[in-house]
Amino acid sequence: xxxxxxxxxxxxxxxxxxxxxxxxxxxxxxxxxxxxxxxxxxxxxxxxxxxxxxxxxxxxxxxxxxxxxxxxxxxxxxxxxxxxxxxxxxxxxxxxxxxxxxxxxxxxxxxxxxxxxxxxxxxxxxxxxxxxxxxxxxxxxxxxxxxxxxxxxxxxxxxxxxxxxxxxxxxxxxxxxxxxxxxxxxxxxxxxxxxxxxxxxxxxxxxxxxxxxxxxxxxxxxxxxxxxxxxxxxxxxxxxxxxxxxxxxxxxxxxxxxxxxxxxxxxxxxxxxxxxxxxxxxxxxxxxxxxxxxxxxxxxxxxxxxxxxxxxxxxxxxxxxxxxxxxxxxxxxxxxxxxxxxxxxxxxxxxxxxxxxxxxxxxxxxxxxxxxxxxxxxxxxxxxxxxxxxxxxxxxxxxxxxxxxxxxxxxxxxxxxxxxxxxxxxxxxxxxxxxxxxxxxxxxxxxxxxxxxxxxxxxxxxxxxxxxxxxxxxxxxxxxx
Numbered sequence: 001x002x003x004x005x006x007x008x009x010x011x012x013x014x015x016x017x018x019x020x021x022x023x024x025x026x027x028x029x030x031x032x033x034x035x036x037x038x039x040x041x042x043x044x045x046x047x048x049x050x051x052x053x054x055x056x057x058x059x060x061x062x063x064x065x066x067x068x069x070x071x072x073x074x075x076x077x078x079x080x081x082x083x084x085x086x087x088x089x090x091x092x093x094x095x096x097x098x099x100x101x102x103x104x105x106x107x108x109x110x111x112x113x114x115x116x117x118x119x120x121x122x123x124x125x126x127x128x129x130x131x132x133x134x135x136x137x138x139x140x141x142x143x144x145x146x147x148x149x150x151x152x153x154x155x156x157x158x159x160x161x162x163x164x165x166x167x168x169x170x171x172x173x174x175x176x177x178x179x180x181x182x183x184x185x186x187x188x189x190x191x192x193x194x195x196x197x198x199x200x201x202x203x204x205x206x207x208x209x210x211x212x213x214x215x216x217x218x219x220x221x222x223x224x225x226x227x228x229x230x231x232x233x234x235x236x237x238x239x240x241x242x243x244x245x246x247x248x249x250x251x252x253x254x255x256x257x258x259x260x261x262x263x264x265x266x267x268x269x270x271x272x273x274x275x276x277x278x279x280x281x282x283x284x285x286x287x288x289x290x291x292x293x294x295x296x297x298x299x300x301x302x303x304x305x306x307x308x309x310x311x312x313x314x315x316x317x318x319x320x321x322x323x324x325x326x327x328x329x330x331x332x333x334x335x336x337x338x339x340x341x342x343x344x345x346x347x348x349x350x351x352x353x354x355x356x357x358x359x360x361x362x363x364x365x366x367x368x369x370x371x372x373x374x375x376x377x378x379x380x381x382x383x384x385x386x387x388x389x390x391x392x393x394x395x396x397x398x399x400x401x402x403x404x405x406x407x408x409x410x411x412x413x414x415x416x417x418x419x420x421x422x423x424x425x426x427x428x429x430x431x432x433x434x435x436x437x438x439x440x441x442x443x444x445x446x447x448x449x450x451x452x453x454x455x456x457x458x459x460x461x462x463x464x465x466x467x468x469x470x471x472x473x474x475x476x477x478x479x480x481x
Contacts, residue, residue, distance in 0.1 A: 056088065057088050057089075057090060058088060058089055058090070058338045058339055058341075058342045059089075059090040059091075059092060059339075060089065060090075060091055060092070060115040060116060060339050060342050060343050060346060061091075061092045061093075061094070061114040061115050061116070061333075062091055062092065062093045062094070062114055062115065062116040062117075062118070062346070063093075063094050063104070063114040063116070063117045063118065064094075064117060064118030064119065067288045067289065067363075069288070069289065069291050069292050069363065070288065070290070070291040070359075070362040070363030070364065070365075071288050071359065071362075071363040071365065073362050073363075074355070074358050074359040074361075074362040074363055074365075075093075075350070077358055077362075078349065078350050078354075078355040078358060078359075079091060079093065079350075081349070081354075081355075082345075082346060082349045082350070085349065086342070086345060086346075086349075089342045089345070089346070091346065094114070104117055104119070104123075104127060104132070105126075105127060105130060105132060107332075108127070108130070108132035108328065108329075108331075108332035108333070111331060111332065111333070111334055112333070112334075113132060113328045113332040113333040114328065114333060115327065115328055115333050115335050115339050115340075115342075115343045116325055116326070116327055116328070116343050116346055116347060117133075117325070117326050117328065118167075118323060118324070118325050118326075119164075119323065119324075119326065120321055120322070120323055120399065121155040121156050121164065121166070121321055121322045121323075121324065121399055121401050122321065122399055122400060122401040122402075122405055122406070123406070124156070124163055124164045124324065124326045124401075125156075125158055125163065125401040125402075125403070126403050126406060127163075127326065128158060128161065128163035128164075128326075129158070129403065131329060131331070131332070132328060132329055132331075132332040133163050133164070133326045133327065133328060133329060133332070134163070134326070134327045134328065134329055134340070135161040135162065135163060136162045136163065136164070136165065136327065136344070136347075137160070137161055137162045139340075139344055140162070140344075144348075145162065147369055147370060147371065148165075148166060148368050148369055148370065149169070149368055149369075149370055149373065151169070151398065152166040152169050152322045152324075152368040153166070155169075155321065155322045155398065155399060155401060156322065156324055158401070163326060164324040164325060164326035164327075165324050165325050165326075165347050165348070165351045166322040166323070166324040166351070166368035167322075167323055167324050167325060167350060167351045167355070167356065167359065167365070167367075167368060168322060168323050168324075168356070168359060168365035168366055168367060168368055169320060169321070169322045169366050169367070169368050170286055170287050170288070170320060170321075170364075170365055170366045171286055171318045171319055171320030171321065171392075171396060171399075172218075172219055172222065172284050172285055172286045172306075172318045173284075173285075173286070173287075173303050173304065173305060173306060173318070173388060173389060173392040174191075174282055174283075174284060174303065174304050174305065174306045174307070174392075175275065175282065175283040175284075175285060175290075175293055175301065175302065175303050176194075176281060176282050176283075176302045176303070176304065177275065177278060177280070177281055177282075177297060177300055177301070177302075178297075178299070178300040178301070178302050179278060179297075179300045180194075180198050180278070180280075180281045181194045181198070181281045181282070181302075184302055184304035184307075184388070185304070185307045186307055186308060187307050187308045187309070187310040188226075188251075188307055188308070188309045188310060188311065189310055189311075190307065191208075191282070191307050192208070192255075192259055192261065194207065194281055194282075195207025195208040195255075195259070195261035195281050195282060196259055196260075196261055197281075198261075198280065198281040199260060199261050203279075204274070204277075204279045205279050205280070206261065206262065206263065206274055206279065206280050207259075207261035207262075207280065207281045207282070208255050208259075208261040208262050208280070208281065208282050209262055209263070209266055209270065209271045209274050209275075209280050209283075210252065210255065210262050210266070210271065210284060211266040211267050211268050211270060211271055212252055212416050212420065213264060213265075213266070213416050213417045213419070213420030213421065214266070214267050214268060214413075214417070215268075215412070215413065215416060216409040216410070216412060216413050217408055217409055217412030217413065217416070218319060218409070219284045219285075219318070220248075220249075220252065220412065220416070221318065221319050221397075222284075222306055222316040222317060222318035222319070223248040223251060223252060223316050224244070224245055224248045225314060225315070225316065225317045225397065226248065226251075226309040226312060226314045226315060226316040226317070227244045227245070227247040227248040227251065227309070227312055227314065228244040228312065228314060229242055229244030229245040229247070229248055230242075230244075230245075231245075231400075231405070231408055232400070232402075232404055232405070232408075232450075235450070236402065236404045236448075236449060236450045237450050238404075238408070238436050238439040238440060238443075238450065239436075240408075240412075240415075240432050240435045240436040240439065241429070241432045241433045241435075241436040245432060246428055246429055246432050249419075249428050249431065249432055250428050253419065253428055256420075257423070264420045264421075264423070265420070271283060272285075272289070272292070275293065275296075275297075276292065276293060276296035276297070277296075278296075278297070278300075284306070287363065287364030287365055287366070287389065288363055288364065288365060290303075290363070290364040290385065291362065291363060291364070294385075301385070302384075302385070302388065303385050303388035303389060303392075304388045304391060304392070305388070305391040305392040305394070305395055306318060306392065306395070315395040316395065317395050317396050317397045318392070318395075318396060318397070319396070319397055319398075319399050319400075320393065320396040320397070320398065320399065321398065321399025322368060322399065323365075324351070324368070325346075325347040325350060325351065326347075327340065327343045327344060327347065351368070351369070352369075353369055353371045353372050353375075356368065356369050356372040357372050357375050360372065360375070360376060364385070364389075366389070366393075403448060404439075404443060404448055404450060407438075407439045407442040407443060407446075407448075408435075408439060410438075410442075411434075411435045411436075411438035411439045411442065412435050414434065414435070414438060415431040415432065415434040415435035415438065416431060416435075418430075418431055418434060419431035
């Protein structure tokens with residue numbers, strides 16, 4: 001049992017906010033560093049100076065139609081409409097290759113990338129810096145670009161180059177089963193207590209299943225600011241072994257070892273099965289899976305902001321990023337002028353107002369177009385889940401698109417998996433040290449700076465000496481929360 005509730009109260013929540021209002025004012029993310037990047041560096045090739053409207057049939061290849069369920073259905077609907085509007089364009093889609101595929105740059109290096117690729121803004125930014133993605137700015141007028149929210153455009157821009165068109169903006173929130181938790185928790189104390197009560201039902205009930213050992217750190221990132229931590233500081237230095245970040249991991253680890261509302265050995269599919277089967281109270285996930293949960297739970301499905309951490313007085317802030325479409329360079333895919341024309345028309349169609357409204361209706365993805373955002377605001381009263389998402393979007397962090405971030409995901413997975421598989425020997429501090437060390441080693445291997453100091457005035461200092469001088473050790477003993 002949780003014996004006492006900390007006394008800190010959350011600050012009052014804003015009222016009358018909307019996704020559109022938030023994105024308009026969000027600050028642009030740190031742009032991609034201009035240092036050498038240790039990924040496949042394609043020789044920069046000139047993009048077609050003009051596109052050519054094909055007089056005959058043209059075929060384009062596309063990777064990534066969306067997650068199974070609502071996103072895939074929305075994609076297929078818009079695709080059919082596109083091919084009806086452009087009968088001379090045939091789209092060869094590979095739905096099995098989804099967002100964050102590791103094969104795109106490999107294919108680009110071999111000259112066999114698709115003409116169009118759907119991915120997150122951070123991965124697309126790395127592909128642009130590598131020379132695999134076109135700068136779309138010369139092909140699009142300002143009126144068209146300004147029809148999107150400024151935050152999503154900023155997330156797809158580097159050095160004045162727009163390297164993709166955003167189709168959505170979203171992230172995770174906290175789903176809950178109203179049959180088990182009638183009222184959404186407003187703080188972490190209440191969330192844990194609700195999860196304990198559900199677990200105590202016995203049998204197959206588990207209050208807060210979270211397969212962090214099989215996670216890339218995307219969902220865990222929400223808890224780091226709730227304890228005052230960061231993934232990277234302002235000089236691109238990773239701080240995963242800071243006391244604050246260790247406290248965040250200790251909090252989540254305690255779900256298993258102290259409160260027994262979670263357990264080791266779970267997969268993400270296990271989480272979903274428990275939640276859809278009515279055997280868990282909560283599920284950390286995004287709107288892309290909402291249609292699946294709504295089908296399973298019906299009117300018992302609720303969603304709310306990940307609750308305020310009343311132990312620290314800080315909000316969890318999940319990463320809310322943007323998925324969009326990008327067009328490959330000729331060297332990456334062999335794309336012709338006619339295929340470039342068709343690819344841009346395809347991207348514009350798949351991100352237009354009708355397609356984004358369809359994506360929102362079927363998958364719950366928040367739109368990047370201002371006009372589609374107005375549609376959401378007008379439909380808030382018709383969808384009981386929208387207020388919860390609008391509440392969550394007040395407490396978010398924007399998806400980083402600097403290349404150092406690419407090394408957080410795999411190293412987090414290694415460290416978290418080690419903690420859960422070897423908890424009798426590995427401590428939380430050990431795991432966070434492992435994650436941090438792995439990131440630093442990867443940055444060094446790939447010639448990426450992890451401090452702005454290394455960019456100016458220190459050419460006479462070896463990178464090894466710089467790493468040693470900036471590294472700091474985590475406390476050896478950190479009290480579990």
